[in-house]
Amino acid sequence: MTGISRRAVCPSCRAPAVLSVTRPHTWHNRAGTPVHGVRESLLCGTCDPAGRRVLAAHCPQEWAALVLNWLATTGDRLPDPVNLAAEEASWRAGEL
Numbered sequence: 001m002t003g004i005s006r007r008a009v010c011p012s013c014r015a016p017a018v019l020s021v022t023r024p025h026t027w028h029n030r031a032g033t034p035v036h037g038v039r040e041s042l043l044c045g046t047c048d049p050a051g052r053r054v055l056a057a058h059c060p061q062e063w064a065a066l067v068l069n070w071l072a073t074t075g076d077r078l079p080d081p082v083n084l085a086a087e088e089a090s091w092r093a094g095e096l
């Protein structure tokens with residue numbers, strides 16, 4: 001189930017989010033077993049330029065178009081597998 005929340009807080013600046021959206025997400029662990037969860041994307045009106053544009057919208061139509069544009073960019077975001085593997089290796093080595 002996909003949901004939209006207005007209660008999230010930005011993890012970078014701690015400001016209340018303009019919007020956040022959660023989407024179902026499944027990944028496979030090292031044993032190949034699917035792990036089901038959710039991915040959350042957050043739109044911050046303080047440190048995200050897209051969030052500032054949404055807050056500055058002059059009419060509902062502009063607001064809706066900006067939100068839909070933002071939503072379109074959130075669906076396919078995945079972590080960089082190289083950076084993720086490096087971070088996992090650091091964590092396993094006790095460096096984090």
Ligand SMILES: [Zn+2]
Pocket residue numbers: 010011012013014015044045046047048
């Ligand atoms: Zn922020």
